[in-house]
Amino acid sequence: MQTPIDMTVILLTYVFFAVYAGPQLMANRKPLRLNAAMIIYNLSMVLFNAYIVYEFLMSGWATTFTWRCDLIDLSSTPQSLRMVRVAWMFYISKYIELLDTVFFVLRKKQNQITFLHVFHHSVMPWSWWWGVALTPAGGMGSFHAMVNSAVHVIMYFYYGLSAAGPRFQKYLWWKKHMTAIQLIQFILVSVHITQYYFMEKCDYQFPLWIHLIWMYGVFFFVLFSHFWVQAYIRGKRLPASKSTKEMNGPTQDAVTVVANGVHVGNGHVPQHSNGKIFMAKVKEI
Template sequence: MALILKGSIKLYHYLNEDIVDERTRDWFLIGSPWPALALIIFYLFAVLKWLPNYMKDRPAYDLRTVIAIYNAFQIAFCAYVVYYSLRLGWLANYSLVCHPVDDGSHSVDYAWKVCYGYFAIKLIDLFDTVFFVLRKKQNQVSFLHVYHHFGMVAVAWGMVKWVPGGHMTLLVPINSFVHIVMYSYYLLTICNESYKKSIWWKKHVTQLQIVQFTILLVHFTVLAVAPDCPCPRIPAYILIPQNLFMVILFSDFYYRSYIKPNKVKKEN
């Protein structure tokens, strides 16, 4: 038992002290894993227990104005992150095959405007679930939805702490672009109810999610097998199964939502 405890303490210091990026170690919520972990746990209790219990005997809230403002803010913030990720990295000097954690003249700007900005977006994304519960749409608080949201907070936090630049950060512009499309769709449905009846919109947003995770799966696999690459590979070993899992989950959702119903209709 003492050996396990000693090993756990050693691993904690290694992850939280020895291999952190010195530029970001003192940034808000990054220095220690406990505040971010506490936020994730609070989120899980809030959307799975506290808020559903609170809403049990109450009517659904009308949050259309709040959600419209929220969606517009998300579109703008995601566009900001995409712009700087391309300007400072992926359209400047970043390599798609192997690019180490950047330490050039724009590296701190990239870490702050792109990686930390992305982390902030993932925290704000958690309100998606809160809005579902307050509108009494608990059926949309699925395992896929909740897992994806708190999982991306963890991924973004790890990026800022350990690899705030380079190969691993391609997920920032790709995922943020997908969210621009997604929140644009949500904003349209708030402004015009008829868009909710348009299946093809929702269908293509899901397809875009699947394409996104497939591209990232390939991208991280390239890093894992690239010879003589100075970029840390351990994050790739973590994100390869993570993205594969997401491809499977979103593909299963796509099948159950859009393919299976059509099969049932044809059979009837």
């Protein structure tokens, strides 16, 4: 927290790895099987985010806050310092979440690394450095962090089940609703922060954060709405195109993995470990 230079270098390196260096590194390599690591990672993130939500609640949101014009506590009371601590924990969690992209790259799921994915993962920690550095006990400005952590408890639980293997696929019927939960998140954040503009008086110490949070909520609502339309209305989520299958292989949605390790697609076409499905045939690599 001494300077923004370190975190800016980390995030620029992340973007470079996600869009260029990582795909180049894996171009001539087989995708790694990281199921065990992903299960541990995702379940750890469930617990970590749940703890962050609890700390936000105990730091004011379930104790002394009014959920309206809650000011920044500039004192050194135990509750204020508790808010500072959980704000820093939330900030650090954004760097841990960069591993989401690392797993995508190493598993050659480059089609999952969209503009929305990279932008969201890089902008959040960058912007939160300023929030933690300047206003760590953020008052009403910390609401979106608490909601975001609550959403991530659900999200990483879903990812953990998904990584656990085919026997858990029947429990993932609510995949479509994950995006809906994200949209609800941005609606809640936008509605809460919009109160500021209709209050007769609110002496929040850093009004700039209010404006930025409002723009953040609206902007990401638009981006995730676009994703929703493309994925579930127009049906363009992970299209079964030649380019996608050649680059990444079939997705779990289109493939069932049986006990002997052979992948069986919708057309019951076997895909062995040294081949990829291409136009209903096994293409050797």
